Amino acid sequence: MSPHYCFSLRLQHLLRLAVIASLPLAAQPGVAKPATEFNTPQFWYESGQAALAAAKQPVPQTGKAKNVILFVGDGMGISTVTAARILEGQQQARDGESNRLAFEKFPYFALSVTASANQQTSDSAPTATALVTGIKANDGAISVNQTLARNEHRAEQVAAASVKSILQQAEEQGLATGIVTTARVTHATPATNYAHVPDREWEADANLPAGATVKDIARQLIEFPYGDGIEVVMGGGRKQFYASTEADPEYTGRTGIRRDGRNLHKEWLAKHPQAAYVWNKKQLDALDIKKTKHLLALFGPSHMRYEADRADDIAGEPSLAEMTQTAIQLLQKNRKGFYLMVEAGRIDHAHHAGNAYRALTDAIALSNAVKAAQAATDPRETLIIVTADHSHTFTIAGYPERGNPILGKTKVDGEFATDSLGLPYTTLGYANGPGFTGGKIRREFNGDNETATAATYSGTAARPDLTQVDTTSPSYMQEAAVPLASETHGGEDVGIYALGPNAHLFRGVQEQHLIYHVMADALGLNKQAK
Numbered sequence: 001m002s003p004h005y006c007f008s009l010r011l012q013h014l015l016r017l018a019v020i021a022s023l024p025l026a027a028q029p030g031v032a033k034p035a036t037e038f039n040t041p042q043f044w045y046e047s048g049q050a051a052l053a054a055a056k057q058p059v060p061q062t063g064k065a066k067n068v069i070l071f072v073g074d075g076m077g078i079s080t081v082t083a084a085r086i087l088e089g090q091q092q093a094r095d096g097e098s099n100r101l102a103f104e105k106f107p108y109f110a111l112s113v114t115a116s117a118n119q120q121t122s123d124s125a126p127t128a129t130a131l132v133t134g135i136k137a138n139d140g141a142i143s144v145n146q147t148l149a150r151n152e153h154r155a156e157q158v159a160a161a162s163v164k165s166i167l168q169q170a171e172e173q174g175l176a177t178g179i180v181t182t183a184r185v186t187h188a189t190p191a192t193n194y195a196h197v198p199d200r201e202w203e204a205d206a207n208l209p210a211g212a213t214v215k216d217i218a219r220q221l222i223e224f225p226y227g228d229g230i231e232v233v234m235g236g237g238r239k240q241f242y243a244s245t246e247a248d249p250e251y252t253g254r255t256g257i258r259r260d261g262r263n264l265h266k267e268w269l270a271k272h273p274q275a276a277y278v279w280n281k282k283q284l285d286a287l288d289i290k291k292t293k294h295l296l297a298l299f300g301p302s303h304m305r306y307e308a309d310r311a312d313d314i315a316g317e318p319s320l321a322e323m324t325q326t327a328i329q330l331l332q333k334n335r336k337g338f339y340l341m342v343e344a345g346r347i348d349h350a351h352h353a354g355n356a357y358r359a360l361t362d363a364i365a366l367s368n369a370v371k372a373a374q375a376a377t378d379p380r381e382t383l384i385i386v387t388a389d390h391s392h393t394f395t396i397a398g399y400p401e402r403g404n405p406i407l408g409k410t411k412v413d414g415e416f417a418t419d420s421l422g423l424p425y426t427t428l429g430y431a432n433g434p435g436f437t438g439g440k441i442r443r444e445f446n447g448d449n450e451t452a453t454a455a456t457y458s459g460t461a462a463r464p465d466l467t468q469v470d471t472t473s474p475s476y477m478q479e480a481a482v483p484l485a486s487e488t489h490g491g492e493d494v495g496i497y498a499l500g501p502n503a504h505l506f507r508g509v510q511e512q513h514l515i516y517h518v519m520a521d522a523l524g525l526n527k528q529a530k
Contacts, residue, residue: 062504067383069384070131072343073343081104085101085104097402101367106386106497111509123139124187128192131387132192136511143196144163163196166525175337179193180232180234184236219262229272231330231331235298235343236301236302241264242257250315284322299315304346320344346362355477391490391491400417424465426478431482434487
């Protein structure tokens with residue numbers, strides 16, 4: 001019996017008390033006992049002792065990793081993780097406060113400082129660049145160093161400031177590589193793996209400034225020059241790959257946006273042997289893994305649907321967990337190993353729209369994808385890292401009683417807590433964003449087109465009266481203190497959750513670009529940054 005297996009058995013035994021409260025009542029020992037029995041002084045003391053014993057058990061894995069999987073919850077700050085954990089537990093009729101998302105059970109944790117080379121509060125481009133290249137970069141930068149101006153569009157200058165990503169290095173070493181995202185595959189976070197531009201907006205040739213000689217992001221993906229090419233690319237963003245004369249296969253009346261007349265998805269098929277291109281779940285499910293070496297899957301003209309809206313997609317979209325499973329199956333065919341980035345890109349978009357429900361359900365979907373990755377890999381040879389590129393101004397506040405619906409209005413002793421105006425308020429909110437409630441106009445999230453439409457509620461000039469408002473509705477936009485068309489990122493540290501070889505190197509408060517260096521070390525890759 002392996003030491004790892006023995007450790008796992010000991011850890012499961014020691015954690016039993018600590019997790020029993022998060023089980024459904026029927027699954028708890030002594031079904032007839034009241035559901036609240038766990039919430040006793042004896043339970044808290046014994047579960048604390050069990051947690052202490054479990055904390056003493058992990059033995060660092062110091063060997064090299066065969067595989068690395070980097071999960072990025074875009075915009076998934078600590079408050080998002082906490083609220084998602086509670087929501088998941090409550091949706092499953094369990095004690096939400098005792099629940100833990102899959103990655104929260106990893107043995108190693110650290111905090112990541114997300115400030116970029118020129119920003120105190122950063123956007124996704126420089127933070128993702130830090131994750132995959134090991135250097136800090138400027139606002140908007142996609143895997144180029146901070147010496148490059150954002151408006152520099154000459155190919156020679158961009159090449160001189162470009163920094164290889166871990167995906168490019170992995171391809172050079174003969175490993176398989178993949179990118180999975182619920183955003184456009186040309187969006188900032190996935191693009192840092194394979195593209196080099198100073199402005200994240202240059203996703204297609206139609207987005208390039210006049211006279212630009214640098215290639216757009218989608219073209220750089222198709223013309224990727226390292227190794228035998230990226231094996232797996234899955235996400236949204238068909239319009240960046242389709243010519244402006246080519247009809248979208250799913251939405252009548254829509255076309256691509258490329259002005260150069262190129263249909264890049266067809267070039268993918270022509271370039272790679274044993275290549276496949278799919279654009280809906282049925283096609284993905286029918287994919288012959290054994291006969292497929294290079295997969296391009298584009299499930300929407302722009303971003304994929306939020307998890308909460310996925311069932312409404314016309315052609316059908318896979319979940320993040322399903323995409324992760326397929327990616328791993330394809331990448332595992334390479335005996336040397338693989339590098340895979342998986343991004344839950346729409347957590348960020350829902351927060352920008354002031355809609356906590358969709359942000360949290362997409363965070364739960366990320367947790368499910370992590371479970372899928374754990375089930376498909378061996379922790380002795382696979383380093384799994386879960387982190388965020390940045391946070392948001394999302395808050396959990398008030399003094400709600402334990403078990404209060406996380407999306408609901410704050411209650412204390414069974415009664416609504418009220419503000420200084422005598423009005424109830426929600427537990428969740430934003431420091432800024434479109435949910436500002438000054439006057440009597442309330443904006444409501446529209447999940448289809450990501451816009452906010454006006455709706456009138458009764459109330460004071462300062463805040464609406466939420467007494468009769470269903471704040472748990474998926475369309476509800478949490479209140480914001482400062483009115484902005486789009487809620488902003490937050491500047492606080494985010495979490496790093498790690499499991500597998502080199503995971504023990506994450507401890508304390510670390511600069512974000514350390515994540516690249518830990519991954520590269522685990523895979524035995526080395527480079528000198530420019």
